[in-house]
Amino acid sequence: MAPAGSACxxxxxxxxxxxxxxxxxxxxxxxxxxxxxxGQRLLLGVLTLFIISVVIFGATELLPGxxxxxxxxxxxxxxxxxxxxxxxxxNDPAPLRYWNWLTGVLQGDFGVSMAxxxxxxxxxxxxxxxxxxxxxxxxALSVPLSLLLGVLAALWRNSIxxxxxxxxxxxxISFPEFFVAYILVLWLAQTGIFPSMVRITSxxxxxxxxxxxxxxxxxxxxxxxxxxxxxxxxxxxxxxxxPYIEMAxxxxxxxxxxxxxxxxxxxxxxxxNVVALNLAYLITGVVVVEVVFVYPGLGQLMIDAVTNRDxxxxxxxxxxxxxxxxxxxLLADVLSTITNPRLMHRK
Amino acid sequence: xxxxxxxxxxxxxxxxKSGMAMTAAGLILPxxxxxxxxxxxxxxxxxxxLGHGSTTDSYDPGLWDQLYVQTFAAARVNYLIEIAxxxxxxxxxxxxxxxxxxxxxxFKIREGVSFHSGKPMTxxxxxxxxxxHRGDASTSAVKPFFDPVTDIKVDGxxxxxxxxxxxxxxxxxxxxxxxxxxxxxxxKIDPTTTDGTGxxxxxxxxxxxxxxxNRNPNYWKADRAHFDQIIILTILDPAARLNALMTGEVDLxxxxxxxxxxxxxxxxxxxxxSVSGNAxxxxxxxxxxxxxxxxxxxLALKYAFDRQELVDKILAGxxxxxxxxxxxxxxxxxxxxxxxxxxxxxxxxxxxKEAGMDTLEVTLSAANAAxxxxxxxxxxxxxxxxxxxxxxxxxRVPDDxxxxxxxxxxxxxxxxxxxxxVEDQMFTTAYVSGAEWNESFWSNxxxxxxxxxxxSELDDTKRRExxxxxxxxxxxxxxxxxxxxxxxxxxxxNSVSTPEKISANWNLDGFRCVxxxxxx
Numbered sequence: 001m002a003p004a005g006s007a008c009x010x011x012x013x014x015x016x017x018x019x020x021x022x023x024x025x026x027x028x029x030x031x032x033x034x035x036x037x038x039g040q041r042l043l044l045g046v047l048t049l050f051i052i053s054v055v056i057f058g059a060t061e062l063l064p065g066x067x068x069x070x071x072x073x074x075x076x077x078x079x080x081x082x083x084x085x086x087x088x089x090x091n092d093p094a095p096l097r098y099w100n101w102l103t104g105v106l107q108g109d110f111g112v113s114m115a116x117x118x119x120x121x122x123x124x125x126x127x128x129x130x131x132x133x134x135x136x137x138x139x140a141l142s143v144p145l146s147l148l149l150g151v152l153a154a155l156w157r158n159s160i161x162x163x164x165x166x167x168x169x170x171x172x173i174s175f176p177e178f179f180v181a182y183i184l185v186l187w188l189a190q191t192g193i194f195p196s197m198v199r200i201t202s203x204x205x206x207x208x209x210x211x212x213x214x215x216x217x218x219x220x221x222x223x224x225x226x227x228x229x230x231x232x233x234x235x236x237x238x239x240x241x242x243p244y245i246e247m248a249x250x251x252x253x254x255x256x257x258x259x260x261x262x263x264x265x266x267x268x269x270x271x272x273n274v275v276a277l278n279l280a281y282l283i284t285g286v287v288v289v290e291v292v293f294v295y296p297g298l299g300q301l302m303i304d305a306v307t308n309r310d311x312x313x314x315x316x317x318x319x320x321x322x323x324x325x326x327x328x329x330l331l332a333d334v335l336s337t338i339t340n341p342r343l344m345h346r347k
Numbered sequence: 348x349x350x351x352x353x354x355x356x357x358x359x360x361x362x363x364k365s366g367m368a369m370t371a372a373g374l375i376l377p378x379x380x381x382x383x384x385x386x387x388x389x390x391x392x393x394x395x396x397l398g399h400g401s402t403t404d405s406y407d408p409g410l411w412d413q414l415y416v417q418t419f420a421a422a423r424v425n426y427l428i429e430i431a432x433x434x435x436x437x438x439x440x441x442x443x444x445x446x447x448x449x450x451x452x453x454f455k456i457r458e459g460v461s462f463h464s465g466k467p468m469t470x471x472x473x474x475x476x477x478x479x480h481r482g483d484a485s486t487s488a489v490k491p492f493f494d495p496v497t498d499i500k501v502d503g504x505x506x507x508x509x510x511x512x513x514x515x516x517x518x519x520x521x522x523x524x525x526x527x528x529x530x531x532x533x534x535k536i537d538p539t540t541t542d543g544t545g546x547x548x549x550x551x552x553x554x555x556x557x558x559x560x561n562r563n564p565n566y567w568k569a570d571r572a573h574f575d576q577i578i579i580l581t582i583l584d585p586a587a588r589l590n591a592l593m594t595g596e597v598d599l600x601x602x603x604x605x606x607x608x609x610x611x612x613x614x615x616x617x618x619x620x621s622v623s624g625n626a627x628x629x630x631x632x633x634x635x636x637x638x639x640x641x642x643x644x645x646l647a648l649k650y651a652f653d654r655q656e657l658v659d660k661i662l663a664g665x666x667x668x669x670x671x672x673x674x675x676x677x678x679x680x681x682x683x684x685x686x687x688x689x690x691x692x693x694x695x696x697x698x699x700k701e702a703g704m705d706t707l708e709v710t711l712s713a714a715n716a717a718x719x720x721x722x723x724x725x726x727x728x729x730x731x732x733x734x735x736x737x738x739x740x741x742x743r744v745p746d747d748x749x750x751x752x753x754x755x756x757x758x759x760x761x762x763x764x765x766x767x768x769v770e771d772q773m774f775t776t777a778y779v780s781g782a783e784w785n786e787s788f789w790s791n792x793x794x795x796x797x798x799x800x801x802x803s804e805l806d807d808t809k810r811r812e813x814x815x816x817x818x819x820x821x822x823x824x825x826x827x828x829x830x831x832x833x834x835x836x837x838x839x840x841n842s843v844s845t846p847e848k849i850s851a852n853w854n855l856d857g858f859r860c861v862x863x864x865x866x867x
Contacts, residue, residue, distance in 0.1 A: 084486040196590040
């Protein structure tokens with residue numbers, strides 16, 4: 001928690017320097033509220049994760065067939081199926097298997113993949129790293145781009161620039177991901193500029209990876225930019241009608257300064273929320289892009305595990321995805337509270 | 348990865364020029380192969396992109412089930428016996444084999460072969476490797492192979508296998524991809540070992556993603572395993588696979604979508620290898636239930652659709668018409684002269700009348716999990732059958748769980764077979780009464796008797812007659828519609844050379860492209 005705490009303090013110091021944040025004496029109360037909120041939300045998050053694990057376990061139980069059947073495929077005979085089920089412990093009743101799994105997880109042991117007998121932490125660990133890399137790469141491209149476009153579109157609203165960037169972003173988001181990906185492959189990979197697939201080995205350097213993962217990152221950027229950009233634009237335009245903005249204009253401030261200094265700080269809450277939502281999407285929802293660019297991320301592992309009914313792996317990944325949503329939402333709420341002095345310093 | 352072209356001695360552009368005429372003609376094997384004339388050369392990194400492979404793949408040979416693990420295995424392990432490109436048996440780790448009565452088989456094990464770890468390969472390793480698939484606790488998919496086996500023991504440099512009845516084809520079973528020879532300790536193999544006697548040593552393996560292997564410098568076969576390094580990648584998306592080949596990321600891909608073949612050929616960066624084998628697509632009918640329990644109904648359905656149309660439209664010509672015969676042209680006793688069935692609505696109506704019906708309505712369950720294009724094939728059949736007064740309702744079912752909920756559960760569905768090198772294996776697996784995978788539940792007394800008799804018949808002419816009679820029985824009285832043999836369609840970079848004859852026993856040259864092919 002230490003890094004999160006220091007980040008909060010850094011940001012609240014910024015907030016205090018703003019024209020609106022004049023009540024420095026009450027800062028401690030605001031931070032206490034935030035810590036209380038973080039504690040409550042983390043507890044609720046744990047409860048959410050528990051419920052999700054029950055739901056996922058139940059859902060995989062409902063799927064036809066089981067791991068033994070999937071491993072042996074069409075060539076399964078009743079005799080070998082029975083032997084394999086016995087070996088994998090699939091003959092225990094479902095509640096008992098869930099209980100065994102849950103007690104393992106509570107002790108920090110996610111267990112071994114039923115199919116490969118490898119520790120799940122090892123199996124999921126490298127994939128999680130790959131997924132986070134791609135998500136951060138795409139975020140590093142899309143967040144600054146959409147914020148910039150959003151602010152400029154708000155500043156020059158109804159101009160050619162506003163209309164063109166809106167139209168382009170909406171076009172990109174309207175195409176299905178795989179279509180955007182194939183178009184990029186056609187333009188940028190078949191012409192030899194970027195590779196059409198990603199290979200990650202122990203010898204791959206970060207530089208190589210940034211180069212070879214550019215197309216998937218660009219695809220994701222095109223898919224998420226419109227949402228963030230339009231939210232930024234809408235939030236700022238909404239504020240531009242407020243009396244205090246009019247006041248700022250009447251003081252003779254330049255439009256750019258009005259937007260950056262007065263409008264943006266107050267528009268941060270909705271922007272932070274939509275950015276967090278899109279970050280969570282980048283972590284959990286990129287299966288299609290992973291498949292097209294042969295990117296070894298968590299999404300493909302999840303699909304593999306579901307088709308093979310490897311429930312322990314499915315559970316572990318589902319928990320990671322759920323945790324990503326819970327934590328990013330929490331982070332968004334904390335940041336929007338900190339950036340809003342009315343919430344930080346309420347009486 | 349960027350410089351992999353240079354060790355091959357020829358740039359891709361140079362290759363293009365020299366191979367221009369050939370690629371323009373759209374090379375189809377095995378009719379002739381200009382590329383094959385050069386002598387095998389050593390070197391290069393051979394990158395394979397396969398539409399198979401999953402994170403649950405394992406090193407346990409009893410669980411191997413698809414092309415990725417099969418090819419990965421062919422690179423790092425050897426078998427007792429190899430099926431040569433011409434379909435005949437060739438010695439591998441067994442130098443020779445013999446049987447006087449067909450029931451006791453003696454395999455003489457090759458000396459001087461070592462595993463990658465340096466441990467010499469012994470007859471004890473062979474016995475342990477085979478025993479992995481035997482016994483009650485075995486989870487191997489080929490356990491039924493060993494049901495008739497009563498004893499496996501070491502005799503000097505020999506391994507002696509005793510069966511409870513004669514089987515002239517037993518050595519063929521020893522070539523099965525599930526039966527590699529692995530190092531053993533105390534009579535057991537370690538099913539998680541990466542070790543083997545094969546041409547490549549595993550450097551890294553991430554299931555469902557990639558495997559990297561380096562050439563085994565001490566490989567006992569001097570004329571095999573030509574590449575310095577093999578990389579096998581899982582590329583599940585068909586378009587991504589095509590892209591990888593076209594952009595030079597890989598040198599070989601499998602399962603080329605028939606619709607993309609012309610497109611790929613027009614790009615000129617690769618060539619199509621299309622090998623006709625014994626693989627076939629089937630539509631089994633449950634012979635126990637009405638209306639399929641009447642052979643006249645089954646015959647009516649067999650005459651009610653156009654086989655050539657399916658070959659043209661579903662396989663884009665990369666296959667051939669089958670006469671409801673699971674024994675293919677690459678089998679020894681293939682019955683080519685059998686009376687062919689053509690699309691004949693009148694004949695179909697005649698058989699319906701014989702069954703006492705004017706019209707027939709059946710439901711055909713299909714999913715592309717059975718084979719690529721299964722649903723389209725079912726629709727084509729239904730269109731043509733209408734003229735014979737037969738209504739086929741096509742029920743499109745989900746891919747997921749197809750083998751659990753539909754196959755061998757619904758009375759009429761789609762399925763596929765990879766084909767088997769031996770007639771007996773094919774019939775025993777799927778056509779004899781009560782077989783575990785007898786998907787049509789067909790039962791025919793004279794067929795069953797013939798099958799047992801042919802197994803121990805050592806006179807070749809008599810055997811041929813027996814197997815041809817069995818093929819006739821399956822075709823005209825059986826309960827399985829077999830419309831076509833599908834070719835193995837692969838695409839390779841122009842720099843890849845193959846021997847003149849590519850094996851029709853399984854895909855990718857019997858999985859052995861890794862040790863039989865080379866870079867020109």
